[in-house]
Amino acid sequence: MNNIIIISVILPTLNESQNIIPLIKELETQLSSLKNKKFEIIVVDDDSKDLTWKIVEDYSHSLEENRPWIKVIRRISKRGLTSALNDGITSATGDIVVWMDCDLSHPPKIVNQLVRGITDNNNNNNNNNKDVTAVVASRYVSGGSDARKGKYFFQKILSFTLYTLSKWFLKTPVRDITSGYLAIKKSALLEIGLLEGDYGEYFIDMLCKLAKKNHNIIELPYTFKNRELGESKTATNFGGYFFRGRKYLKVIFKHALRT
Numbered sequence: 001m002n003n004i005i006i007i008s009v010i011l012p013t014l015n016e017s018q019n020i021i022p023l024i025k026e027l028e029t030q031l032s033s034l035k036n037k038k039f040e041i042i043v044v045d046d047d048s049k050d051l052t053w054k055i056v057e058d059y060s061h062s063l064e065e066n067r068p069w070i071k072v073i074r075r076i077s078k079r080g081l082t083s084a085l086n087d088g089i090t091s092a093t094g095d096i097v098v099w100m101d102c103d104l105s106h107p108p109k110i111v112n113q114l115v116r117g118i119t120d121n122n123n124n125n126n127n128n129n130k131d132v133t134a135v136v137a138s139r140y141v142s143g144g145s146d147a148r149k150g151k152y153f154f155q156k157i158l159s160f161t162l163y164t165l166s167k168w169f170l171k172t173p174v175r176d177i178t179s180g181y182l183a184i185k186k187s188a189l190l191e192i193g194l195l196e197g198d199y200g201e202y203f204i205d206m207l208c209k210l211a212k213k214n215h216n217i218i219e220l221p222y223t224f225k226n227r228e229l230g231e232s233k234t235a236t237n238f239g240g241y242f243f244r245g246r247k248y249l250k251v252i253f254k255h256a257l258r259t
């Protein structure tokens, strides 16, 4: 990749009015410091009641400055995280696509490291001399951690259990199979087709499909933090996690049985 590389950052949002502008500002700071790269930020919002979509629209056309690199997709009749990501991917014009949670639990400060993991030829993490297709932000490699506390206890246990199961049953070398934060070549996404699933299980499915096609995926450590502002969209009780956990297990066993 020698010419200008375009990076598309997809931000799926549902009621993130308190987090979205600080997140976009940090992404702008980080991404504008990358050499020979352009970027676009695509917010895919499901008509949030707290007007997240409008806050971003106002920010992108403010009186002081126009920010044409920001696109807002306001979805009226569609719902769901995976489908929002698919709409973002479909409209992305970049060579490299990034996505992440927008509650500031995924650190925007490491976005450039994720991108460089793909673009740098002399990547130190890349031992097998194959082009890196994707870089996953990971809690479960050296230097990474899941620092969520309090009501996130069950969520933390669920993520760790899935990681353990993946080591036993899945071919993907990726440890953080429910990360939700990565940089990936758009061409690889086109190869495997649209993301499948409702919520976080799409990530496991995607990693298994990429592994099957022998894509080289590396991980970069990060610390996952609690959401500080805004309401949680996921259950924080045992029953809720058990229900959600079943969907994740289904995807793991689907791929385990195929290999």
Ligand SMILES: Nc1nc2c(ncn2[C@@H]2O[C@H](COP(=O)(O)OP(=O)(O)OP(=O)(O)O)[C@@H](O)[C@H]2O)c(=O)[nH]1
Binding pocket: 011, 012, 013, 014, 015, 016, 044, 045, 046, 079, 080, 081, 084, 100, 101, 102, 103, 105, 227, 231, 232, 233, 234
């Ligand atoms: N467009 C869209 N985005 C969503 C939807 N559900 C969640 N999101 C976004 O997806 C990201 C992850 O959702 P979170 O609510 O942080 O889910 P979580 O991390 O499992 O749980 P909490 O951090 O406790 O809220 C955030 O950016 C959300 O705003 C949805 O139905 N549509």
Ligand SMILES: [Mg+2]
Binding pocket: 101, 103, 105, 227
């Ligand atoms: Mg979250």
